[in-house]
Amino acid sequence: MKNFVLNKRVVVTGGAGFIGSHLCERLLADESEVLCVDNFYTGRRGNVIEFIDNPLFEISRHDITFPLYIEADEIYNLACPASPVHYQYDPVQTTKTCVHGSINMLGLAKRTGATILQASTSEVYGDPEQHPQTEAYWGNVNPIGLRSCYDEGKRCAETLFMDYHRQHGLPVKIARIFNTYGPRMHPHDGRVISNFIVQALSGEALTVYGEGEQTRSFCYVTDMVDALVRLMNTPDELTGPINLGNPVETSILELAERIIELTGSASSIVHKPLPQDDPVRRKPDISAARQTLDWEPTVELAEGLEHTIEYFRGLA
Numbered sequence: 001m002k003n004f005v006l007n008k009r010v011v012v013t014g015g016a017g018f019i020g021s022h023l024c025e026r027l028l029a030d031e032s033e034v035l036c037v038d039n040f041y042t043g044r045r046g047n048v049i050e051f052i053d054n055p056l057f058e059i060s061r062h063d064i065t066f067p068l069y070i071e072a073d074e075i076y077n078l079a080c081p082a083s084p085v086h087y088q089y090d091p092v093q094t095t096k097t098c099v100h101g102s103i104n105m106l107g108l109a110k111r112t113g114a115t116i117l118q119a120s121t122s123e124v125y126g127d128p129e130q131h132p133q134t135e136a137y138w139g140n141v142n143p144i145g146l147r148s149c150y151d152e153g154k155r156c157a158e159t160l161f162m163d164y165h166r167q168h169g170l171p172v173k174i175a176r177i178f179n180t181y182g183p184r185m186h187p188h189d190g191r192v193i194s195n196f197i198v199q200a201l202s203g204e205a206l207t208v209y210g211e212g213e214q215t216r217s218f219c220y221v222t223d224m225v226d227a228l229v230r231l232m233n234t235p236d237e238l239t240g241p242i243n244l245g246n247p248v249e250t251s252i253l254e255l256a257e258r259i260i261e262l263t264g265s266a267s268s269i270v271h272k273p274l275p276q277d278d279p280v281r282r283k284p285d286i287s288a289a290r291q292t293l294d295w296e297p298t299v300e301l302a303e304g305l306e307h308t309i310e311y312f313r314g315l316a
C-alpha cells in the first residue's frame, strides 16, 4: 500500500486578491492543501480560476471580521484592501479588517496551534524620516489622516501579533511588505503601476501626482511570495517584523517614462495634485531578510513590467 502522507493545511485569507492568488498558486505547487478565505471585496474569482479544479484547493466566501472555525497548520493573513482608493472607500471596515480580522485569525491560530503570518506593510513607517527604512525605525504616521485607517490598522495588527506571541506563546511572523506589483493586480485599484499600464495601453495620459519626484521601490510578486513562504518556514523564535521588498528606488516620473517606452504607447504625461500624506520616499533596508531568509529579489523592474504589461494586454 502507498504511504499515506498528510498534506499541510494552509489557510490564505485574502487568497483571491493579487498577492494572495500567487501565494495560493505557489503553495499548491508545494502540494499543500490550500483554503482560500476571501469576502471578494477587492479579490476576484478570476484570480484563482486556474486552480479551482485542483483537489488540494478550496475557496470559502467569508469576511474575517467574523470568527472562523476550521482546522489549519499555517495561516497567512493577507485579507485587507491594499490600494489607497480601496482602503479609503470604507475606512471603518478597513480598520475592522485589520483589527477584528487579526483578532479572529489569531484566535484561530491559538485554537489550532497553527503558525500565523501577518501581511503588514511599509505604511507602518508612514512618511518616513529615515532612509532606507530598517525594522528598528518606529515610523512617522499621522493617526487621523485619510491613510490612518490602513496605517494605524496595520500597526495595531502588529501589536496584536506580538502580544499573542508574548502572552500565549503563539508562533507568529510579521512581514512588512513594500510596494509589490505583477499580473492579477486589479486594473482599477488606483495603484501606480496598474494605473500607468492601463493608461498607456488605452492611449490615455499617464497621471503623475505632484512633480513625480517621490520614490517607491517595486518588488515583483513571485519574489514577494518566495519571501513570505521562507518567512513562514523559519524557526518559532523568529517573529519579525521583517522588511520584504525590492531596494531599487525609482521616481514616479521615471516609472511613467519607462512604462510609456515598454508599451510603445503614444500617451503623454499629465500632472495631478499629490494625495494627502503621500510619502516622499520609500525604500526598504532588506539586510535582515537577506541574512535570516537568505533571500533577495531576483526579478528586475524591466522584466517584471514586461510580464505585467502582457497580463494587462490580455485583459483588453
Ligand code: NAD
Residues within 6 Å of the ligand: 013, 014, 015, 016, 017, 018, 019, 020, 037, 038, 039, 040, 041, 042, 043, 044, 062, 063, 064, 065, 077, 078, 079, 080, 081, 082, 083, 097, 101, 119, 120, 121, 122, 176, 177, 178, 179, 180, 181, 186
Ligand atoms: P488585494 O486587495 O488584491 O487583496 C486583498 C484581498 O483581501 C482581496 O481578495 C479582498 O477581497 C480580501 N479581503 C479584504 N477584506 C477582507 C475581509 N474583511 N475578509 C476577507 N477577505 C477580505 O491586495 P494585495 O495587494 O494582494 O495585498 C494583500 C495583502 O498584502 C494586504 O494585507 C496588504 O495590506 C498587504 N500589502 C500589499 C502591498 C502591495 O504592494 N500589494 C504592500 C504592502 C502590504
Ligand code: UDP
Residues within 6 Å of the ligand: 083, 084, 179, 190, 191, 192, 193, 195, 196, 207, 208, 209, 210, 214, 216, 252, 274, 275, 278, 279
Ligand atoms: N501615483 C501617481 N499616479 C497614479 C497613482 C499613483 O503618481 O496614477 C503615485 C502616488 O501618489 C504615490 C506613488 O505613485 O506617490 C505610489 O502610489 P501607490 O498608490 O501605488 O502606492 P503607495 O502610495 O501606497 O506607495
